[in-house]
Amino acid sequence: MPHVGAPLPAHLLAWTAADGELVPAWLSDRDRPWLRELLAEAQALAGKPLGALATHWARSEPDPRAGRRWRIAVHVLLAWLRGAAARPAAATLRQALFAAAAELDPEAAWAQVAAARGMAVATLQEQLFADLPEQRPVPALRVDGSWLLLAANQALARGMLLPARSATLALRGASRAVLRTAWLHGQGLQVVRSHAEGALVTWQAPVQAGRCGARAPGRGLLALLPVLPWAQHFELRARVGLRGAAGTVVLATGDPLPPGPEPRTFDSALEAQFEAAFRAAAPAWQVVREPQPVLTSSGLAFPDFALRPPGGEPWWFEIAGLRAACALPQKLALLELPRCLLALPQAAVPAALAGHPRLVPFGRRVDPDAVRQAIAAASADRRAGPG
Secondary structure, three states, rough: OOOOOOOOOHHHEEEEEEEEEEEEOOHHHHHHHHHHHHHHHHHOOOOOEEEHHHHHHHOOOOOOOOOOOHHHHHHHHEEEEEEEOOOHHHHHHHHHHHHHOOOHHHHHHHHHHHHHOOOOHHHHHHHOOOOHHHOOOOOOOOOHHHHHHHHHHHHHHHHHHOOOOOEEEEEEEHHOOOHHHHHHHOOOEEEEEOOEEEEEEEEEOOOOOHHHHOOOOHHHHHOOOOOOOHHOOEEEEEEEOOOEEEEEEEEEEOOOOOOOOOOOOOHHHHHHHHHHHHHHHOOOEEEOOOOOOOOOOEEEOOOOOOEEEOOOOEEEEEEEEOOOOHHHHHHHHHHHOOOEEEEEHHHOOHHHHHHOOEEEOOOOOOOHHHHEEEEEEEEHHHOOOOO
């Protein structure tokens, strides 16, 4: 799916109020006939200035089959066309013309530049400002009705969440990608409960003094939208105020929302190299990539692997690349868990933790034998018990 654009502007948001809920006016299969005609109109003006197409639609009456959904689709399609439109090199034409005009009279300057470019003067005049946004040519369409339907719904959902002040999110099954996104991007998000089957997340809009924060309190929720469809079941309930209407926006499994890109298998080449090396060195061990999150005193944590020796219990293992030094305290909190190992760059190991039995220093790569030795030593210590 092409890149998801900006949230729909407030004046274009459309919903139906029912029992305290603000139900988005989703586009669906019933809209495909007029969406096809809308795309055909854009295709018919390919090569013409984008401003001409925008003016045409601004003066047109909405399709009676679409109602308020028509302007939503028009807005999203125009945004895509503007992003995909070619940007002619008109700036070089202007520079050449200004340079010629400094030495020649205007008519001679036009003629000289046009001749140098192998074009007529009239063509040069048409192209002189062709790089301005509304003068760029309408591009040939590379999207269809299915894409436009989903893109419009995504923009609608983003627009309706933007003014949210609080929300709850219930997840069940395959929830790790959503929880990790919430942890990475969701200021104000807090995991209330996490277990093997799912999780419950709450969100509160942060208090911000800046103008942007006041205009868009729900921006912290928007990062979740592309990953929600990857969960087996989700229900997001957000309290919003929209153009004087207050209520709850509910997004749930089955809503016509597009999934974002498939979550990455690895966060870094370091993790990929370790898994390949560990599997080769210990083929009898079970290696689980991205197991369920765990809770520490610093909040939710996401170990990279669960490593289970033959006939034994799993050990959580986290490789901390530490792209940001401020992440170190959260990583060190993993050592609170008795069955968790942490790999740190040698230079980042705190002096107080040098020699910690469950801390594995590494250089360019993480040594799988060092990890197995640390697990064996920690297992022996656990069997020996205190004293």
